[in-house]
Amino acid sequence: MSSQVDKNKVVAKRLLLAVIGMFGFGFAMVPLYTLICDVTGINKVGDASEGRVALEDVIHGGVNEDRLINVEFDVTLNGDLPWDVEPEVKKMQVHPGKAYEVVFTAVNKTDDNVITTAVPGITPWQATEHFSKVECFCFNQQKLKPREVKAMPLKFVIANELPEKYGTVTLSYTFMNTDRSKVNKKVASIH
Amino acid sequence: MSTDVAHDAHHHGPPAGFRRWLFSTNHKDIGTMYLIFALVMLFLGGASAMMLRAELLYPGIQILNPDLYNNLLTNHALIMVFGMVMPAAAGMANWMIPMQIGAPDMALPRLNNLSFWLLPFAGTMLIISMIAPYIWGDTPVNTGWTLYPPLSVQAGIGMDFSIFTLHILGISSILASINIVTTIINMRAPGMGWMDMPLFVWAWFLTGLLLIMVMPVLAGGVTMLLFDRHFGTAFFDAAGGGDPVLFQHLFWFFGHPEVYVLLLPSIGVLGLIVPTFSRKPLFAYKPLVYSMMLLCALGMVVWAHHQYTVGMSEAVTNYFMIGTILISIPVGYMLFSFIFTMWRGSMTFETPMLFAIAIVLMFSFAGVTGVMLAVVPADLQYHDTYFVVAHFHYALIPGAVFGLYAGVFYWLPKWTGNMYDEKLGKIFFWWTTISFNLTFFPQHFSGLAGMPRRIVDYSPIFLEFNFISSISAFAFGASHLLFLYIIIKTIRGGEKAGDMPWDGAQVGTTGLEWTVPSPPPFHTFEEPPVLKAK
Numbered sequence: 001m002s003s004q005v006d007k008n009k010v011v012a013k014r015l016l017l018a019v020i021g022m023f024g025f026g027f028a029m030v031p032l033y034t035l036i037c038d039v040t041g042i043n044k045v046g047d048a049s050e051g052r053v054a055l056e057d058v059i060h061g062g063v064n065e066d067r068l069i070n071v072e073f074d075v076t077l078n079g080d081l082p083w084d085v086e087p088e089v090k091k092m093q094v095h096p097g098k099a100y101e102v103v104f105t106a107v108n109k110t111d112d113n114v115i116t117t118a119v120p121g122i123t124p125w126q127a128t129e130h131f132s133k134v135e136c137f138c139f140n141q142q143k144l145k146p147r148e149v150k151a152m153p154l155k156f157v158i159a160n161e162l163p164e165k166y167g168t169v170t171l172s173y174t175f176m177n178t179d180r181s182k183v184n185k186k187v188a189s190i191h
Numbered sequence: 192m193s194t195d196v197a198h199d200a201h202h203h204g205p206p207a208g209f210r211r212w213l214f215s216t217n218h219k220d221i222g223t224m225y226l227i228f229a230l231v232m233l234f235l236g237g238a239s240a241m242m243l244r245a246e247l248l249y250p251g252i253q254i255l256n257p258d259l260y261n262n263l264l265t266n267h268a269l270i271m272v273f274g275m276v277m278p279a280a281a282g283m284a285n286w287m288i289p290m291q292i293g294a295p296d297m298a299l300p301r302l303n304n305l306s307f308w309l310l311p312f313a314g315t316m317l318i319i320s321m322i323a324p325y326i327w328g329d330t331p332v333n334t335g336w337t338l339y340p341p342l343s344v345q346a347g348i349g350m351d352f353s354i355f356t357l358h359i360l361g362i363s364s365i366l367a368s369i370n371i372v373t374t375i376i377n378m379r380a381p382g383m384g385w386m387d388m389p390l391f392v393w394a395w396f397l398t399g400l401l402l403i404m405v406m407p408v409l410a411g412g413v414t415m416l417l418f419d420r421h422f423g424t425a426f427f428d429a430a431g432g433g434d435p436v437l438f439q440h441l442f443w444f445f446g447h448p449e450v451y452v453l454l455l456p457s458i459g460v461l462g463l464i465v466p467t468f469s470r471k472p473l474f475a476y477k478p479l480v481y482s483m484m485l486l487c488a489l490g491m492v493v494w495a496h497h498q499y500t501v502g503m504s505e506a507v508t509n510y511f512m513i514g515t516i517l518i519s520i521p522v523g524y525m526l527f528s529f530i531f532t533m534w535r536g537s538m539t540f541e542t543p544m545l546f547a548i549a550i551v552l553m554f555s556f557a558g559v560t561g562v563m564l565a566v567v568p569a570d571l572q573y574h575d576t577y578f579v580v581a582h583f584h585y586a587l588i589p590g591a592v593f594g595l596y597a598g599v600f601y602w603l604p605k606w607t608g609n610m611y612d613e614k615l616g617k618i619f620f621w622w623t624t625i626s627f628n629l630t631f632f633p634q635h636f637s638g639l640a641g642m643p644r645r646i647v648d649y650s651p652i653f654l655e656f657n658f659i660s661s662i663s664a665f666a667f668g669a670s671h672l673l674f675l676y677i678i679i680k681t682i683r684g685g686e687k688a689g690d691m692p693w694d695g696a697q698v699g700t701t702g703l704e705w706t707v708p709s710p711p712p713f714h715t716f717e718e719p720p721v722l723k724a725k
Contacts, residue, residue, distance in 0.1 A: 029437070
């Protein structure tokens, strides 16, 4: 009987180790997920630093004057972010291989400091790796003082390698309030 | 009997009063408590479903505000999955596995006590999560059972109670699984090899392993959610550089195998019922066991078919699509195995068998809609519509819940010593299956026509489908009052069942539960049984 109890303890301990291992695996997924996405390019869309390159690395094929690509800009303010953000143009036509600059104007409508993160997304996602941001307000958090108006430049190049079938590329930014307590308050209402 | 404790436990009857239950280490008592808990939760989860259907009877908002609707929806799912199906299956495992393999009790009886008694606390916590918004004035848990961020990061304090509920339930089912797997590995009667075990034991062995593999990942995921909510981390918060899609991967890495956790015990029950009432051994038992293993292995690696619309590359979605469609092979094998067991058997149609036949039919139907949903371009249309709701209710109600009902009718005579009322059982079967089909079949059509899930209101063009659905759902809910009545009536008395209430069990199954009296004495198999040589 006691040997039976010992045997049970051995098996149960091994299974418990498996449980602990799988719990660790869940947390290991966090760096692994980023790694897998980087290596396979599954999830380049959501990565803010993606496309941050030096200008000379992008413009190697020269400017293709024969091809025009439509670029559209879109801004979403997440939650109750008390800002206004507007690109100076909603859409433009660009040549691949040439650098362009677009200024986004942000206005803080409150009497508090507000810090945001802008997360870019590119549609179609297959264009992501060919859409390079040389300079972007999305590389850093942006802080606006009360009632401040700020011009935020975006400098980008679309590579010559962008497949011909993609005639229009949409760059969409979602601005998020980094102060989560502010986000919660507004959403929190039962009625 | 090397210790005094073991000596005491084996030579006295059960202690009197509440001590018998609170301190119980007896697998039969704990099994009974699990089953009663599951029954209570069935009515709680059912009541929330009734309220949802009452709201959906007509378009417009009549009785529930949108947040409360979504909160009830979340609770319906959490209660049914974690509170009802899993404890009911664990209760049956507790009752039957030691008796089927000829063991005196579970391998770790005290752990068994702990894993049951965690459940009432989890249930209480779940109820608090629902009333918390009314006390602290915050948003309710309105995310659905998937708890996707960012909504779950923003929801009110009720979400914290939901997360702790999942933690406690997770610990409970992990401990129960460790116990069951250890019991099956170590405690089989001498002479009972792996391939002599009743299918129910095999099914639970694999279920236990699956739970051990995936439950901790869910626990990790909701822990990260808790950290994001309160400790300033940004695992899933895009504002801090996290990625909400990561949670979806963690959740479905658990959530898809969870489907098989719910399904397999019922497949195991069918693997005993079909041979018993066909009076033939199970057709191709070994390949059936292998196909269950294949099902578990494939089920672990196809989780992202729940996330086709989050923007994965074509290569990745193709992989998940092909993997998902492959699952129809082992599942199809199981169903054919049951059909061939019935083939030329001398079948009789008692209530458990009626359920078994209905399950084979209705579960195949869920399999067909499952293949439709697995196909990426089609799924992009079906995603988050009532078609999905119809699909998984067809999978889980026949696949898991009806399988458990069949098990209850099959073993109730063994547990209580009394036969249930066959006539009432048959009425319950027809009432519940017809009303179930009338409830969920129309949802395929409203889903294909574009009615979205998880929304309190709907376009009036879906009125007819929803009206039929709601009226039938009320009938479906009401049928469970009859179920409750049958169970109580059987416990209180009835025709004596005898050791072997089903004559076909002798040829059909290999379990040892039929060699002990009905109801079984408090302790069974204190001396290991001697298996007949084959």
